[in-house]
Amino acid sequence: MDVLTLTIVNAFIAVTFTALLTLQYKAQRQYRYQRYFVLAAVLMLVNALTSAIHGSIATLPYWVVPALSNTCSVGAHLALACGIHRHLNLPAKRQWLLLLLIPLFLIQLTDFAAGSTAYRMLIAIPLVALFNLWSISMLWRQRHSELGAVYLAFSAVFAFNIFQFILRSAYMLLEHFQVVHTQHSALIHSIGFFSLTAFAILIFGCVIMLSHSQQRIALMHISERDALTGLLNRRSLKARLTSELNRSERSGKTLSLLLFDIDHFKQINDRHGHRIGDMAIGHVVDIASEQLRDYDLLFRYGGEEFLICLPDTAEETAVLIANRLRKAVELNTLSTEPKIAMTVSIGISSTSAFTEPDELIEQADIALYQAKQNGRNQVVVYQQL
Numbered sequence: 234m235d236v237l238t239l240t241i242v243n244a245f246i247a248v249t250f251t252a253l254l255t256l257q258y259k260a261q262r263q264y265r266y267q268r269y270f271v272l273a274a275v276l277m278l279v280n281a282l283t284s285a286i287h288g289s290i291a292t293l294p295y296w297v298v299p300a301l302s303n304t305c306s307v308g309a310h311l312a313l314a315c316g317i318h319r320h321l322n323l324p325a326k327r328q329w330l331l332l333l334l335i336p337l338f339l340i341q342l343t344d345f346a347a348g349s350t351a352y353r354m355l356i357a358i359p360l361v362a363l364f365n366l367w368s369i370s371m372l373w374r375q376r377h378s379e380l381g382a383v384y385l386a387f388s389a390v391f392a393f394n395i396f397q398f399i400l401r402s403a404y405m406l407l408e409h410f411q412v413v414h415t416q417h418s419a420l421i422h423s424i425g426f427f428s429l430t431a432f433a434i435l436i437f438g439c440v441i442m443l444s445h446s447q448q449r450i451a452l453m454h455i456s457e458r459d460a461l462t463g464l465l466n467r468r469s470l471k472a473r474l475t476s477e478l479n480r481s482e483r484s485g486k487t488l489s490l491l492l493f494d495i496d497h498f499k500q501i502n503d504r505h506g507h508r509i510g511d512m513a514i515g516h517v518v519d520i521a522s523e524q525l526r527d528y529d530l531l532f533r534y535g536g537e538e539f540l541i542c543l544p545d546t547a548e549e550t551a552v553l554i555a556n557r558l559r560k561a562v563e564l565n566t567l568s569t570e571p572k573i574a575m576t577v578s579i580g581i582s583s584t585s586a587f588t589e590p591d592e593l594i595e596q597a598d599i600a601l602y603q604a605k606q607n608g609r610n611q612v613v614v615y616q617q618l
Contacts (some may be wrong), residue, residue, distance in 0.1 A: 237285070237288045237289055238428045239426035239427055239429075239430055240284045240285045240287050240288055240426065241287060241289075242345045242430055243277075243279065243281040243282035243284075243285075243426070243429060243430050243433060244282050244284075244433060246281075246430065246433050246435065246437075247274060247277045247278035247280075247281045247282075248581045250274045250277075250433070250437040251271065251274040251277075251278050252268065253331050253437075253441070254270055254271045254437070254440065254441075255271055256272050257379065257441070257444055258270075258271055258345065261444060261448070262558045264295070264320075264444060264447065265319065266316045266317075266319035266320035267316070267440075267444065268316075268318045269312045269313070269315045269316030269319055269327070270313065270437075270440045271314070272312040272316075272331075273308075273310075273312035273313045273316065274309075274437065276305040276306070276308045276309040276312060277305070277306070277309045277433060278303040279301070279302070279305045279570070280303075280309070281539045283297055283300060283301060283305075284300050284302055284354070284606070285304075295347060295354040296519035299339060299341070299343055299350075300337065300352060301341075303341055303353055303357050304338040305336050305343060305362055306332055306357065307334070307337060307357050307360050307364075308334045308337075308380060310331060310361045310364040310365060310394075311331065311333065311334070311358075311360075311364050312331070313364070313368060313436065314364045314365075314367050314368045315328070315330060315331065315370075316440075316585070317371050317372060317387070317566070318371060319528060319618070321371055321375060321442070321499055323371065329345060333548040337356075337360070339571065340356055341353065342355070347436075349409060350405065350409070351405055351406050351409035351410075354402045354405060354406065354537070355406070358386050358398050358399070358402045359546075361394070361395075361396060361398055363389040363393075363397050364595060365394055365395050366391075366563030368387065368388075368391050369387075369388045369391050369392065372384040372385070372387050372388045372391075373388060375384065376388075379450050380443065380450070381589070382446075383393045383439065383442055383443050383446050385418075386442065386501045387436075387439045387443075390432065390435040390436050390439055393431075393432065393435070393438075394432045394436075395427075396552050397432075398428075399429040401424070401425045401428070405431060409528060436553045449522075450476065455468035456468065456469075459504045459533040461511060461514065461533075462510065462514060462515060462518045462533050462566055463531060464518060464531050464532055464533040464539070464573075465532045465533070466532065466533055467530065467532065467533070467534055467535070468534075470532050470534070470590070471590050471591075472534075473530055473542070473544055474530075474590040474593075474594075475590055477530070477542055477544050478584070478587055478588060478590065479592070480586065480612070481543065481544060481545070481584070481585070481587075482586060482587040484545070485585070486544075486585065487543070487546060487547045487548065487583050487584065487585040488542070488543065488544055488546065488583065488584055488585075488593075489543040489547070489548060489550075489551035489581060489582070489583040490541065490542060490543070490581065490583070490593055490594065490596075490597045491537055491538060491540070491541040491543065491551065491554070491555050491558070491580070491581055491597070492534065492540050492541075492579070492580045492581075492594065492597035492598055492600070492601045493538070493540075493541075493555075493558070493559075493577045493578060494535070494537050494538040494539065494577065494578060494584075494601070495513065495514070495517055495537040495575055495576075495577055495600065496514070496575070496577060496605075496610060497609075498510070498537040500534070501513050501573060501575075505569070509567075509618075511570055512567060512569065513537075513567055513573065513575060516565070516575070517539070517562055517577065518531070518533075520558070520561050520562050520565055521539065521541065521558055522563075523561070523591055524554060524557055524558045524561060525541065525554075527549055528544060529541060529542065529543055529544070530542040531592040540594070540597070541554075546583075548581065548583040548614060550580050551583060551614075552607045552612060552614060555579045555581055555612040556612050558577070559576070559577055559579055559610065559611075559612055560576045560578065562575055562576060563575075563576050563610065576610035577610070577615075578601060578604040578605050578610060578611055579601065579604060579611070579613070580597045580598060580599065580601030580602070580603070580604055580611045580613055580614075580615065581597060581600055581612065581613070581614045582594075582597040582613060582614075582615040583614075584594035596615040596617075597615060599615055600613040600614060600615040601613070
Protein backbone atom coordinates (compact mmCIF):
# COMPACT_ATOMS: atom_id res chain seq x y z
CA MET A 234 0.00 0.00 0.00
CA ASP A 235 1.48 3.39 -1.01
CA VAL A 236 2.01 6.34 1.31
CA LEU A 237 -0.85 8.40 -0.17
CA THR A 238 -3.36 5.58 0.37
CA LEU A 239 -2.18 5.12 3.96
CA THR A 240 -2.47 8.87 4.53
CA ILE A 241 -6.08 8.83 3.31
CA VAL A 242 -6.79 5.79 5.50
CA ASN A 243 -5.32 7.67 8.49
CA ALA A 244 -7.57 10.63 7.73
CA PHE A 245 -10.63 8.36 7.61
CA ILE A 246 -9.64 6.73 10.92
CA ALA A 247 -9.10 10.15 12.51
CA VAL A 248 -12.52 11.40 11.31
CA THR A 249 -14.22 8.27 12.64
CA PHE A 250 -12.59 8.38 16.05
CA THR A 251 -13.05 12.13 16.42
CA ALA A 252 -16.78 11.67 15.87
CA LEU A 253 -16.98 8.63 18.18
CA LEU A 254 -15.01 10.24 21.01
CA THR A 255 -16.99 13.48 20.74
CA LEU A 256 -20.27 11.56 21.03
CA GLN A 257 -18.85 9.51 23.90
CA TYR A 258 -17.76 12.63 25.77
CA LYS A 259 -21.20 14.24 25.33
CA ALA A 260 -22.80 11.09 26.75
CA GLN A 261 -20.32 10.82 29.64
CA ARG A 262 -19.48 14.38 30.65
CA GLN A 263 -18.52 13.21 34.13
CA TYR A 264 -15.35 11.75 32.58
CA ARG A 265 -13.69 15.08 31.89
CA TYR A 266 -10.39 13.49 30.85
CA GLN A 267 -12.07 12.53 27.57
CA ARG A 268 -11.74 16.14 26.39
CA TYR A 269 -8.00 15.56 26.01
CA PHE A 270 -8.61 12.39 24.02
CA VAL A 271 -10.99 14.27 21.73
CA LEU A 272 -8.26 16.90 21.27
CA ALA A 273 -5.76 14.16 20.41
CA ALA A 274 -8.15 12.82 17.77
CA VAL A 275 -8.66 16.31 16.31
CA LEU A 276 -4.89 16.90 16.11
CA MET A 277 -4.41 13.54 14.40
CA LEU A 278 -7.21 14.48 12.02
CA VAL A 279 -5.55 17.80 11.09
CA ASN A 280 -2.25 16.00 10.54
CA ALA A 281 -3.83 13.32 8.35
CA LEU A 282 -6.00 15.72 6.32
CA THR A 283 -3.21 18.18 5.55
CA SER A 284 -0.91 15.31 4.55
CA ALA A 285 -3.60 13.76 2.33
CA ILE A 286 -4.39 17.09 0.63
CA HIS A 287 -0.69 17.82 0.16
CA GLY A 288 -0.10 14.45 -1.45
CA SER A 289 -3.14 14.35 -3.75
CA ILE A 290 -4.92 17.64 -4.42
CA ALA A 291 -2.55 20.59 -4.02
CA THR A 292 0.92 21.41 -2.78
CA LEU A 293 0.48 23.16 0.55
CA PRO A 294 2.92 25.79 1.85
CA TYR A 295 5.74 24.69 4.19
CA TRP A 296 4.10 26.24 7.27
CA VAL A 297 1.17 23.82 6.77
CA VAL A 298 3.04 20.71 5.63
CA PRO A 299 5.25 19.70 7.31
CA ALA A 300 5.42 22.43 10.01
CA LEU A 301 1.78 22.38 11.19
CA SER A 302 1.24 18.68 10.49
CA ASN A 303 4.33 17.68 12.50
CA THR A 304 3.26 19.92 15.36
CA CYS A 305 -0.18 18.31 15.38
CA SER A 306 1.37 14.84 15.40
CA VAL A 307 3.49 15.65 18.47
CA GLY A 308 0.55 17.50 20.04
CA ALA A 309 -1.67 14.42 19.74
CA HIS A 310 0.79 12.43 21.86
CA LEU A 311 0.95 15.26 24.40
CA ALA A 312 -2.86 15.42 24.56
CA LEU A 313 -3.02 11.66 25.17
CA ALA A 314 -0.54 12.00 28.04
CA CYS A 315 -2.55 14.90 29.51
CA GLY A 316 -5.75 12.83 29.23
CA ILE A 317 -4.14 9.96 31.15
CA HIS A 318 -2.84 12.44 33.74
CA ARG A 319 -6.36 13.87 34.17
CA HIS A 320 -7.96 10.43 34.30
CA LEU A 321 -5.64 9.37 37.12
CA ASN A 322 -6.38 12.62 38.99
CA LEU A 323 -2.71 13.43 39.39
CA PRO A 324 -1.78 16.89 40.69
CA ALA A 325 -0.47 19.74 38.47
CA LYS A 326 -1.93 21.93 35.72
CA ARG A 327 -2.06 19.91 32.53
CA GLN A 328 -3.55 22.47 30.16
CA TRP A 329 -0.47 24.70 30.31
CA LEU A 330 1.59 21.89 28.78
CA LEU A 331 -0.37 22.30 25.56
CA LEU A 332 1.23 25.73 25.15
CA LEU A 333 4.45 23.86 24.33
CA LEU A 334 2.97 23.34 20.86
CA ILE A 335 3.45 27.04 20.03
CA PRO A 336 7.28 27.08 20.36
CA LEU A 337 7.37 23.65 18.70
CA PHE A 338 5.56 25.07 15.66
CA LEU A 339 7.88 28.09 15.55
CA ILE A 340 10.93 25.80 15.66
CA GLN A 341 9.53 23.97 12.64
CA LEU A 342 9.75 27.27 10.74
CA THR A 343 13.50 27.75 11.38
CA ASP A 344 16.11 27.21 8.68
CA PHE A 345 17.47 24.23 10.62
CA ALA A 346 14.13 22.39 10.58
CA ALA A 347 13.40 23.40 6.99
CA GLY A 348 16.73 22.01 5.85
CA SER A 349 15.84 18.32 6.03
CA THR A 350 13.27 15.75 7.09
CA ALA A 351 15.99 14.20 9.27
CA TYR A 352 16.41 17.45 11.21
CA ARG A 353 12.68 17.73 11.77
CA MET A 354 12.71 14.17 13.08
CA LEU A 355 15.49 15.10 15.50
CA ILE A 356 13.10 17.70 16.90
CA ALA A 357 9.87 15.69 16.94
CA ILE A 358 10.83 12.09 17.73
CA PRO A 359 12.45 12.74 21.16
CA LEU A 360 9.34 14.69 22.20
CA VAL A 361 7.00 11.89 21.09
CA ALA A 362 9.13 9.32 22.91
CA LEU A 363 9.19 11.51 26.03
CA PHE A 364 5.40 11.96 26.09
CA ASN A 365 4.86 8.23 25.50
CA LEU A 366 7.30 7.32 28.28
CA TRP A 367 5.51 9.74 30.60
CA SER A 368 2.22 8.01 29.80
CA ILE A 369 3.73 4.58 30.43
CA SER A 370 5.21 5.66 33.78
CA MET A 371 1.84 7.02 34.97
CA LEU A 372 -0.04 3.90 33.86
CA TRP A 373 2.53 1.45 35.19
CA ARG A 374 2.17 2.76 38.73
CA GLN A 375 -1.57 1.99 38.55
CA ARG A 376 -1.26 -1.46 36.96
CA HIS A 377 -2.64 -3.25 40.05
CA SER A 378 -5.84 -1.18 40.19
CA GLU A 379 -9.26 -2.31 38.95
CA LEU A 380 -8.45 -0.89 35.51
CA GLY A 381 -4.97 -2.43 35.51
CA ALA A 382 -5.58 -4.56 32.40
CA VAL A 383 -6.62 -1.49 30.39
CA TYR A 384 -3.58 0.46 31.65
CA LEU A 385 -1.26 -2.37 30.57
CA ALA A 386 -2.87 -2.36 27.12
CA PHE A 387 -2.24 1.40 26.88
CA SER A 388 1.38 0.88 27.96
CA ALA A 389 1.93 -1.83 25.34
CA VAL A 390 0.61 0.45 22.58
CA PHE A 391 2.83 3.34 23.69
CA ALA A 392 5.84 0.99 23.88
CA PHE A 393 5.11 -0.19 20.33
CA ASN A 394 4.92 3.41 19.17
CA ILE A 395 8.25 4.33 20.75
CA PHE A 396 9.87 1.24 19.21
CA GLN A 397 8.64 1.92 15.68
CA PHE A 398 9.51 5.61 15.84
CA ILE A 399 13.05 4.92 17.06
CA LEU A 400 13.70 2.25 14.41
CA ARG A 401 12.25 4.32 11.57
CA SER A 402 13.97 7.55 12.59
CA ALA A 403 17.29 5.75 13.13
CA TYR A 404 17.16 4.36 9.61
CA MET A 405 16.24 7.71 8.07
CA LEU A 406 19.01 9.51 9.97
CA LEU A 407 21.58 6.92 8.92
CA GLU A 408 20.39 7.26 5.35
CA HIS A 409 20.47 11.06 5.51
CA PHE A 410 24.05 11.12 6.75
CA GLN A 411 24.90 8.46 4.14
CA VAL A 412 25.93 5.87 6.69
CA VAL A 413 23.73 3.33 4.92
CA HIS A 414 22.77 3.12 1.25
CA THR A 415 19.69 1.05 0.36
CA GLN A 416 16.95 1.06 -2.21
CA HIS A 417 14.19 0.63 0.38
CA SER A 418 13.41 4.21 1.36
CA ALA A 419 9.89 4.05 -0.10
CA LEU A 420 9.23 0.79 1.74
CA ILE A 421 10.46 2.27 5.03
CA HIS A 422 8.17 5.27 4.56
CA SER A 423 5.23 2.95 3.87
CA ILE A 424 5.99 0.85 6.95
CA GLY A 425 6.20 4.04 8.99
CA PHE A 426 2.80 5.27 7.85
CA PHE A 427 1.34 1.80 8.41
CA SER A 428 2.75 1.84 11.97
CA LEU A 429 1.07 5.20 12.56
CA THR A 430 -2.19 3.74 11.28
CA ALA A 431 -1.85 0.75 13.62
CA PHE A 432 -1.00 3.05 16.54
CA ALA A 433 -4.05 5.24 15.89
CA ILE A 434 -6.40 2.24 15.78
CA LEU A 435 -4.89 0.64 18.89
CA ILE A 436 -4.71 3.79 21.00
CA PHE A 437 -8.26 4.89 20.27
CA GLY A 438 -9.41 1.32 20.87
CA CYS A 439 -7.79 1.58 24.32
CA VAL A 440 -9.50 4.94 24.91
CA ILE A 441 -12.92 3.46 24.18
CA MET A 442 -12.11 0.36 26.26
CA LEU A 443 -11.10 2.62 29.17
CA SER A 444 -14.42 4.46 29.13
CA HIS A 445 -16.48 1.27 28.91
CA SER A 446 -14.45 -0.47 31.64
CA GLN A 447 -14.85 2.55 33.91
CA GLN A 448 -18.60 2.52 33.37
CA ARG A 449 -18.76 -1.22 34.05
CA ILE A 450 -16.84 -0.84 37.32
CA ALA A 451 -19.00 2.12 38.35
CA LEU A 452 -22.18 0.07 37.75
CA MET A 453 -20.68 -2.85 39.67
CA HIS A 454 -19.88 -0.55 42.60
CA ILE A 455 -23.41 0.84 42.54
CA SER A 456 -24.86 -2.69 42.62
CA GLU A 457 -22.78 -3.77 45.63
CA ARG A 458 -22.72 -0.51 47.62
CA ASP A 459 -25.29 0.89 50.01
CA ALA A 460 -26.69 4.19 48.73
CA LEU A 461 -26.76 5.97 52.11
CA THR A 462 -23.42 4.96 53.62
CA GLY A 463 -21.34 3.84 50.62
CA LEU A 464 -20.60 0.59 52.46
CA LEU A 465 -20.66 -2.84 50.87
CA ASN A 466 -24.24 -4.06 50.91
CA ARG A 467 -25.85 -7.37 51.77
CA ARG A 468 -25.92 -8.40 48.11
CA SER A 469 -22.13 -8.51 47.98
CA LEU A 470 -21.72 -10.07 51.42
CA LYS A 471 -21.78 -13.79 50.60
CA ALA A 472 -19.27 -13.64 47.73
CA ARG A 473 -16.84 -11.44 49.67
CA LEU A 474 -17.13 -13.46 52.86
CA THR A 475 -16.73 -16.78 51.01
CA SER A 476 -13.54 -15.48 49.41
CA GLU A 477 -12.13 -14.43 52.78
CA LEU A 478 -13.08 -17.75 54.38
CA ASN A 479 -11.34 -19.67 51.60
CA ARG A 480 -8.24 -17.54 52.03
CA SER A 481 -8.37 -18.04 55.81
CA GLU A 482 -8.57 -21.81 55.35
CA ARG A 483 -5.55 -21.82 53.00
CA SER A 484 -3.45 -19.72 55.37
CA GLY A 485 -4.60 -21.53 58.50
CA LYS A 486 -5.46 -18.26 60.23
CA THR A 487 -8.58 -17.27 62.12
CA LEU A 488 -11.30 -15.07 60.66
CA SER A 489 -13.69 -13.19 62.93
CA LEU A 490 -17.01 -11.44 62.37
CA LEU A 491 -18.49 -8.57 64.34
CA LEU A 492 -22.23 -8.12 63.93
CA PHE A 493 -23.49 -4.99 65.65
CA ASP A 494 -26.45 -2.63 65.61
CA ILE A 495 -27.38 0.72 67.15
CA ASP A 496 -29.22 0.34 70.44
CA HIS A 497 -32.75 1.81 70.58
CA PHE A 498 -32.41 3.14 67.03
CA LYS A 499 -36.21 3.14 66.54
CA GLN A 500 -36.53 5.67 69.35
CA ILE A 501 -34.07 8.01 67.59
CA ASN A 502 -36.16 7.84 64.43
CA ASP A 503 -39.44 8.31 66.31
CA ARG A 504 -38.22 11.28 68.38
CA HIS A 505 -36.01 13.12 65.89
CA GLY A 506 -37.16 11.99 62.45
CA HIS A 507 -35.60 9.93 59.69
CA ARG A 508 -33.15 12.63 58.61
CA ILE A 509 -31.52 12.55 62.06
CA GLY A 510 -31.75 8.76 61.93
CA ASP A 511 -29.74 8.76 58.70
CA MET A 512 -27.19 11.10 60.31
CA ALA A 513 -26.92 8.70 63.25
CA ILE A 514 -26.20 5.80 60.90
CA GLY A 515 -23.54 7.83 59.09
CA HIS A 516 -22.02 8.87 62.42
CA VAL A 517 -21.64 5.25 63.57
CA VAL A 518 -20.25 4.21 60.18
CA ASP A 519 -17.59 6.93 60.39
CA ILE A 520 -16.57 5.79 63.86
CA ALA A 521 -16.46 2.13 62.81
CA SER A 522 -14.38 2.93 59.72
CA GLU A 523 -11.77 4.68 61.87
CA GLN A 524 -11.31 1.55 63.99
CA LEU A 525 -10.62 -0.79 61.09
CA ARG A 526 -7.57 -1.79 59.08
CA ASP A 527 -7.30 -1.30 55.33
CA TYR A 528 -8.13 -4.93 54.57
CA ASP A 529 -11.09 -5.28 56.96
CA LEU A 530 -14.54 -5.30 55.33
CA LEU A 531 -17.48 -3.28 56.64
CA PHE A 532 -20.99 -4.11 55.39
CA ARG A 533 -24.38 -2.54 55.99
CA TYR A 534 -26.25 -5.71 56.91
CA GLY A 535 -29.67 -4.19 57.60
CA GLY A 536 -31.31 -0.90 58.54
CA GLU A 537 -29.19 -0.08 61.60
CA GLU A 538 -27.27 -3.35 61.62
CA PHE A 539 -23.68 -3.70 60.37
CA LEU A 540 -21.21 -6.52 59.88
CA ILE A 541 -17.42 -6.34 60.02
CA CYS A 542 -15.22 -9.07 58.55
CA LEU A 543 -11.81 -9.24 60.27
CA PRO A 544 -9.38 -11.47 58.30
CA ASP A 545 -6.38 -12.93 60.15
CA THR A 546 -7.91 -11.97 63.50
CA ALA A 547 -8.09 -14.29 66.49
CA GLU A 548 -11.09 -14.21 68.79
CA GLU A 549 -9.19 -12.37 71.54
CA THR A 550 -8.15 -9.62 69.15
CA ALA A 551 -11.68 -9.37 67.76
CA VAL A 552 -12.94 -8.77 71.31
CA LEU A 553 -10.44 -5.93 71.76
CA ILE A 554 -11.51 -4.34 68.45
CA ALA A 555 -15.20 -4.72 69.34
CA ASN A 556 -14.77 -3.10 72.74
CA ARG A 557 -12.76 -0.27 71.19
CA LEU A 558 -15.59 0.31 68.71
CA ARG A 559 -18.26 0.11 71.42
CA LYS A 560 -16.47 2.66 73.62
CA ALA A 561 -15.82 5.01 70.69
CA VAL A 562 -19.54 5.10 69.82
CA GLU A 563 -20.47 5.62 73.46
CA LEU A 564 -18.03 8.54 73.91
CA ASN A 565 -18.78 10.36 70.64
CA THR A 566 -22.24 11.87 70.67
CA LEU A 567 -24.02 12.91 67.51
CA SER A 568 -23.54 16.67 67.00
CA THR A 569 -27.17 17.69 66.68
CA GLU A 570 -29.36 19.95 68.81
CA PRO A 571 -29.89 18.38 71.26
CA LYS A 572 -26.85 16.09 71.12
CA ILE A 573 -27.72 12.42 70.88
CA ALA A 574 -25.78 9.77 72.77
CA MET A 575 -25.72 6.32 71.22
CA THR A 576 -24.44 2.86 72.05
CA VAL A 577 -24.04 -0.35 70.08
CA SER A 578 -24.34 -4.04 70.94
CA ILE A 579 -21.89 -6.41 69.27
CA GLY A 580 -21.85 -10.18 68.66
CA ILE A 581 -18.67 -12.00 67.68
CA SER A 582 -18.08 -15.29 65.89
CA SER A 583 -14.72 -16.74 64.82
CA THR A 584 -13.43 -19.69 62.82
CA SER A 585 -10.07 -21.10 61.79
CA ALA A 586 -11.59 -23.67 59.40
CA PHE A 587 -13.88 -23.15 56.46
CA THR A 588 -17.41 -22.43 57.63
CA GLU A 589 -20.39 -21.58 55.48
CA PRO A 590 -20.92 -17.78 55.48
CA ASP A 591 -24.55 -18.10 56.61
CA GLU A 592 -23.54 -20.30 59.54
CA LEU A 593 -20.85 -17.90 60.75
CA ILE A 594 -23.23 -14.94 60.44
CA GLU A 595 -25.92 -16.85 62.34
CA GLN A 596 -23.43 -17.48 65.16
CA ALA A 597 -22.62 -13.76 65.35
CA ASP A 598 -26.36 -13.00 65.31
CA ILE A 599 -26.95 -15.33 68.27
CA ALA A 600 -24.16 -13.55 70.17
CA LEU A 601 -25.64 -10.15 69.26
CA TYR A 602 -29.05 -11.26 70.54
CA GLN A 603 -27.42 -12.33 73.80
CA ALA A 604 -25.71 -8.90 74.12
CA LYS A 605 -29.09 -7.21 73.79
CA GLN A 606 -30.68 -9.57 76.29
CA ASN A 607 -27.90 -8.76 78.76
CA GLY A 608 -28.76 -5.06 78.69
CA ARG A 609 -27.19 -3.71 75.46
CA ASN A 610 -23.95 -1.73 75.02
CA GLN A 611 -22.07 -5.01 75.39
CA VAL A 612 -19.78 -7.37 73.48
CA VAL A 613 -20.65 -11.08 73.51
CA VAL A 614 -18.67 -13.90 71.91
CA TYR A 615 -20.60 -16.83 70.43
CA GLN A 616 -20.15 -19.95 72.55
CA GLN A 617 -20.90 -23.26 70.90
CA LEU A 618 -23.12 -25.45 73.06
